[in-house]
Amino acid sequence: MPYRPHLIKDKRIKKLVEAHGPFTLKKRKKIYIYLCASIMSQQLSTKVADVIYRRFLHLYDGKEPTPEQILDTPATTFRSIGLSNAKAAYVHNVARFALEQGMEHKVLSKLSNDEVIAYLTQIKGVGRWTVEMLLMFALGREDVFSIDDLGIQNAMLHLYKLDRTDKKIFREKLVTISGKWSPYRTYACIHLWHWKDNSPAKGK
Numbered sequence: 001m002p003y004r005p006h007l008i009k010d011k012r013i014k015k016l017v018e019a020h021g022p023f024t025l026k027k028r029k030k031i032y033i034y035l036c037a038s039i040m041s042q043q044l045s046t047k048v049a050d051v052i053y054r055r056f057l058h059l060y061d062g063k064e065p066t067p068e069q070i071l072d073t074p075a076t077t078f079r080s081i082g083l084s085n086a087k088a089a090y091v092h093n094v095a096r097f098a099l100e101q102g103m104e105h106k107v108l109s110k111l112s113n114d115e116v117i118a119y120l121t122q123i124k125g126v127g128r129w130t131v132e133m134l135l136m137f138a139l140g141r142e143d144v145f146s147i148d149d150l151g152i153q154n155a156m157l158h159l160y161k162l163d164r165t166d167k168k169i170f171r172e173k174l175v176t177i178s179g180k181w182s183p184y185r186t187y188a189c190i191h192l193w194h195w196k197d198n199s200p201a202k203g204k
Helices: 011-019 033-040 048-056 067-072 075-080 085-100 113-120 128-137 150-159 168-177 184-195
Strands: none
Touching: 011 168, 011 184, 033 048, 033 067, 033 085, 033 128, 033 168, 113 128, 128 184, 150 168, 150 184
């Protein structure tokens, strides 16, 4: 757990590190599948999201489809497994981008975090938060801080006795505090999520 000596310098994070972990990050080869799963899971409970994802795979005999197969699947079929019209369109957008622009792990791995965010948020339906989760849980980046994640905000609000009345000042304090965790901010975020067991959906 190489991040431990650095993170435990923060007394509040130290308590979380001692209570949980260690955590390891995984890298996923099929980035487009991760993005599709993330889109499907938005605003849904983990249980419901898992059911829909299994239905999605069932459309392709239980295997992860290629971008071509996803594009060849009508939106009405995606609607039949529980996706909204918008999510069906977004899943098609991801597959189209993967084919036309490229989304290979070896290509994205050469880009900085900000470059990956700028690249993938070109896709309609893919926002900054989704790409931050991808950086953490699909590309295995160790130094990502998702400032707009509500779970992280709530944990830091409580642990550091912050006040969110003034949003600008609140965000500045979040950035200042998290800066001390670098280059292991991803692990700090994971510990913050586990503080109240409010971990985000991480795709499949």
